[in-house]
Amino acid sequence: MLDLSDTIDKQKATLEKLRQELLENKPLRLERIAEEKSNPATAASANKGLYNKVYEYTYGFARREGQKSLALENALAFWDLVLPASPTFDRDGDGGGKFTQQQLNLWKQFLTEQTGGRAVSKDTWIQFLDFTTEINADFSNHDFDAAWPSVIDDFVLWARDNMPASDRMDTS
Secondary structure, eight states: OOOTTSOHHHHHHHHHHHHHHHHHTHHHHHHHHHHHHHSHHHHTTSSSOHHHHHHHHHHHHHSOTTOSSBOHHHHHHHHHHHGGGSTTEESSSSSSSSEEHHHHHHHHHHHHHHSTTOOBOHHHHHHHHHHHHHOOTTSTTOOTTSOOOHHHHHHHHHHHHHSOGGGSOOOO
């Protein structure tokens, strides 16, 4: 485990090893968080339940020391880790959540291809979780006048043009 008397390099190595273990065992470790968040008795007990706290904490945990923003490669990896545990995530197409794996894949593709690899701000990280709770499958209910970070508005415009035709809203 982490020993504060160790050198910084040894502490970093220990934390990196822990990070790798978390990534390898993500379904086991995050299942409890998803269960607690989806249980009405525990989820309704506070504005920010356990899942939200873990999600917000992840930003600081994943950020490199001395950096204000989260490197895109780290953000993408941690979204893969934490979002499928969200109660708003539709894991198997059963309609149990609103946000789908396809939408997450579009988000990651957009950030990779359209932002020039720009790091993710804390505001974008936090607001993106709220976005996943509000957006529908075809993005038709997105409110461009709301206070979303511009990268989310840009994503919605891009996603509407880049999602499979079968998933687009019929406007005829």
